Amino acid sequence: EISECLVGSEMCIRDRCMIKKMLYQELICTFPKPTTRYVRRNEDYYMLTLKSSYIKHKTNIYSFFKKAAAITGAVVITACSFSACTPFGGSASRYNNADEQYNAADNESFNAFTDSLFRELASSDSLSLHALLENPCEYGIDDYDITLGRIDIDNIDDTSDITDYITKLNAFDKASLSKSQQITYDLLNKYLYTTLNYSDLYLLNTDLTPTIGIQIQLPLLFSEYTFMEKKDVEEYIQLLSDVDGYFNNLLEFEALRSVRGYTLSDDLLDEVISSCKSIADSAGDAEGMFIGTFNSRVDDLIFLTDDEKNVYKKQNEDAVINHVIPGYNALITTLASFKGSNQYSGGICNYPDGARYFEGLLESCLGWSKSIDEYNDLLDSYIRSYSIVMQKLLRKDPSLNSQFGTFSFGIDKPDQIIEDLKKKITDDYPALNDVNYNINYVSEALNDYASPAMYFMPQIDNLDINSIYINSAGTDSSDLYPTLAHEGYPGHLYQTQYFASTSPSLIRNVIKPGGYIEGWASYVEVHSYEYAGDNTLLNSLVQCNYALILCLYAKGDIGVNYYGWTEAQLSSFLTDYGFSSAEAAHEMYTAFIANPANYCKYVLGFLGFEELKKQAQKDLGDNFSLKEFHRYILETGPVHIDILFDYLKNWENRLVVSSRAA
Helix, strand or coil: CCCCCCCHHHCCHHHHHHHHHHHHHHHEECCCCCEEEEEEECCEEEEEEECCCCCCCCCCCCCCCCCCCCCCCCCCCCCCCCCCCCCCCCCCCCCCCCCCCCCCCCCHHHHHHHHHHHHHHHCCCHHHHHHHCCCHHHHCCCCCCCCCCCCCHHHCCCCHHHHHHHHHHHCCCHHHCCHHHHHHHHHHHHHHHHHHHCHHHHHHCCCCCCCCCHHHHHHHHHHCCCCCCHHHHHHHHHHHCCHHHHHHHHHHHHHHHHHCCCCCCHHHHHHHHHHHHHHHHHHCCCCCCCCHHHHHHHHCCCCCCHHHHHHHHHHHHHHHHHHHHHHHHHHHHHHHHCCCCCCCCCCHHHCCCHHHHHHHHHHHHCCCCCCHHHHHHHHHHHHHHHHHHHHHHHHHCCCHHHHHCCCCCCCCCHHHHHHHHHHHHHHCCCCCCCCCCEEEECCHHHCCCCCCEEEECCECCECCCCEEEECCCCCCHHHHHHHHHHHCCCCHHHHHHHHHCCCCCHHHHCCCCHHHHHHHHHHHHHHHHHHCCCCHHHHHHHHHHHHHHHHHHHHHHHHHHCCCCCHHHHHHHHHCCCCCCHHHHHHHHHHHHHCCCHHHHHHHHHHHHHHHHHHHHHHHHHHCCHHHHHHHHHHHCCCCHHHHHHCHHHHHHHHHHHHHHC
């Protein structure tokens, strides 16, 4: 799945390419084909469905600012252990319970500040700009270079733009802001401080990784590039012609990592190289994703003459042959030359400052005031809880054990599944007007490398184009229901469209913590098992089984990347839960190393919503409403988990007043 910036002309690509990664991080989630295994524990039998490649994209510590290449990025940012200069520094009460002191009207100066930041973020590169806006000139963006961007290697350590924005933000009196502006203020504050706190760790991150690397995501971005006028087609071809220059610049950055010994291990490099070869070998095919797909799309454009269509087809083919394929070949050759340069083995914690980097990744995507040890303990508590529930269910009805293997949602057609979900979620989630969407399938050339499923965000000014991609090689028909709950309703598509309906500040469209984005989608995916057949006990068993598996993955992520587990230690941990396959342990270990904190983003984000719900139920008692709780989350929009807790009491008070009035 795929799911942000000052003065565009000087912005480095570490910022620019991260905006693309931001979009992917928001737009993509995963759900692979499972393998099933029986597990015996405590004299009870139950089934665990091992997802060997569950989550698709990682959290990155990157900056989108013009020179600070690599701090917090994309769809996520946060800070839960700031210095005393920020209001989010570890308080004894943990959450602030924000006071109901706000201005009734928006502070227009603050709007101008955030809109200016949005324009600089959005215009960092023209591929990202087009993904965000169909008509950028209507948003004050009318002067931009047609480029995929470049890393400013010479100024990569300069963070002056971040400190400048912190100064500008802190100049505003928070009490002068409206309620929604105060949430935006808190979001930006966490984002900027986290970005600054980890700005020195950029060399620990890479854009070239298996499954979620930019080498795989770029073709998907091009495939979703909309053509509404001639300018769109012309800029698309110009961007294709920049692929080789873009990749060569990324390789310059990889050379810096290689000198420090930070290059991916040889087996992971082989996976990246393999994906590049697959794309390079198929890119020139007349019926492939770069040429055939482009030609068919151009043929459908009614604003072009036949002569113009032929000219654009020829220009596109030339760009593919002369720039796209050479760009991928450069990746293949140069990455192969880096083999053997990695000086560190195992999880990211084994690298210099690697444990701190992992902490920063979680601060980035979650923004939850917890230490890694506390996250680990939280996962243990949920694993115990889910195990106990499963054991009780099997004691109550032993036949569930045999029924588990035949569990089914009864629907395996994507359109039917989405329509079924739209009907069944109405009791638990607030209403949303009908939204257009398309179901597409990943190109065969990417089947072995791309995530099992993904959602592409619509443009801010063109919300009707919502695309969900399914990887037929990675998603079995039996997995489609929860997968489309994650990607569609009430997951990414629904959450994106619901928040858009509240007319949020423009900046909220690009700064989106990944723990919220993927945590929400994982939360609703787990609860989609409640919409299966009439056997509620079986539904609960399968639901707990799936949630427990997620927790095991997050435990493994933390174990390998923070506590330094070896592959043998990971295998031993999995064996305790009945997974004795050395192959499965190896696949998981490799996935954790390739994308540190990726699984935590999904799973700890999911548990963040569960913990928030527990707090609301405790506070409200009989006044608690699940639908209104979900409305609170959706209307608040993508923020850090601490911010959701900070504003929870205010929402609870309003809900109680409203219920009394009714």
